[in-house]
Amino acid sequence: MLLTAKEHIEWYENDTLQQALWLSASDHAAPARIVIVDDKTTADDAYRLACAGTSMLYRGDFYNARQLLQAITRRIERTEKNSTKRKSKKAANQSTKDAEGAIESASKHLPNLFHQQRQTTAQRSRILSRLLLELDADYVSSLRRAPDISAACLAAFGPLDKQIDKKDESCVLSFRDLQGALGAAGWREKGVPIKELGLSIYPHYGVFAPTRHEYVQLLLDAPLPTVHDIAYDIGTGTGLLAIVLAQRGISQIIATDLTPQALKCASENFERQGLSSIQLQQADLFPLEVPPANLIVCNPPWLPAKPTSTLEYAVYDANSAMLRGVLQGAKQHLSDQGEVWLILSDLAEHLQLRSREELLGWIADAGLTVKYRLDTQPKHGRSQNEADPLYVARSSEITSLWCLQSI
Known part of the structure; x- marks a missing residue:
């Protein structure tokens, strides 16, 4: 509602x-x-x-x-x-x-x-x-x-x-x-075609449509942890990340979201793909009463600003609350050799809303370290529109998959 x-x-x-x-x-x-x-x-x-x-x-x-x-x-x-x-x-x-x-x-x-x-x-x-x-x-x-x-x-x-x-x-x-x-x-x-997967995702009203999905290829290219039988998708939205993990052969996936409309949307997308084994849980970030994860994936809102409408919660995150919450809670939910895959654009850094030093500091404070990072350049129209007042920042944007592990 x-x-x-x-x-x-x-x-x-x-x-x-x-x-x-x-x-x-x-x-x-x-x-x-x-x-x-x-x-x-x-x-x-x-x-x-x-x-x-x-x-x-x-x-x-x-x-x-x-x-x-x-x-x-x-x-x-x-x-x-x-x-x-x-x-x-x-x-x-x-x-x-x-x-x-x-x-x-x-x-x-x-x-x-x-x-x-x-x-x-x-x-x-x-x-x-x-x-x-x-x-x-x-x-x-x-x-x-x-x-x-x-x-x-x-x-x-x-x-x-x-x-x-x-x-x-x-x-x-x-x-x-x-x-x-x-x-x-x-x-x-x-639906929204996801060419990297050869399928379409069907968003619901109030659930952010993955019209920008250059990060999907990063998720397909990243080497899976040696043990990868259990994964969490934090803030699943339409369920796109969980579907990528299922396509890569992860057998047990728990996807969480706080809003009922997102859970319903993800459930319908899983059903369309015949993925009845993915568990959905209404939770604020991490699932409850489940085994530790070998892999935690999350695509948090990329810009630290206050949302002004329902849809904006997928783009704007006041004080980077979700990003910091995922980092702070990840270690206690990871298995010994587990990894966190964080999907994040550096647009906030180019806009001087958050520095790279702040991000690295939050990672270190959470007891995590960067194992590697995969990068890609966005291809959306606004990144190439010189008339955009924020063109200087948008044209330099990089979207990354940060692979993190416990120190």
Whole structure:
């Protein structure tokens, strides 16, 4: 269940006070001001209302509502682009004339650029989430030409009747959250191809899709420990790492995750691959009441920053809490000759959010040492996009498999 706590919102429509349950999968606060908009509302007016903090409940045609959201998005992107140009011009005027000095200057400001980008993303999310949609208790929309969205909403948000007091009570959510549910339904149906394994992984709503999977080849290339009959996959998510281990012949695999939606997602992916022997356990990091592992694998969130939504927990980890927790607990869960395979990008180091010395210090403090490291370069588009404000960091990123063992 990904819905936030039960809360009601009110608005006036045709001089009558209306009420509905507020649902937010993005953890946005209930709207304080709501106006009714329809097919006659212009994109400029909608953008102005959204920027002013006013939420808009749409009445009219479903596809016109979708186009209105796209138009608001274009206006946000135009504003962001103009702002970036002004900042880039100012930075260029202040930087040194030589190329080396320019790169040094850009690197110096990367932490600020990262946090500014996070703020910009959060502001964009708030603005786009102000276009609202009303659904009945079965997740059915009364908008003209509305498609059947009930199955996608049910899969994403869970049964609405468990969230409401009245059987026929309606709910209101952002059109953007609905798009997320529909997009997740598409992923769940089509899957994410993992070419290194010759199969597809099927993410659920709220479980991070492995669209970047350059690390899979590292897991296939790493030499297994001499004894490798028992392995843990910590924070399994979609179950991808556990599937890699199963393909490599490890007979007993225990996969853990804290969220029920991730465990359900991993379970379905295991079933698709005929891997009924993989054990799933809801746990905060390490499994309970199981034998010590010969191999512990973990792909923790790569960036030490506070998540602002459910999906961001797979990318951002405040104070590197999960990474440090895995390192601190690994030794007591390892067999004598066991190994830890840690999948980690060094993007945080290039963004100056964490240093290599800090990482090595955490490893040593946990009673572990680096046996070897395998590296690969990401091939995703953002690492090659020179217009990205964080290009200096992204273009230098390396994803590694750190093999650790007890000292």
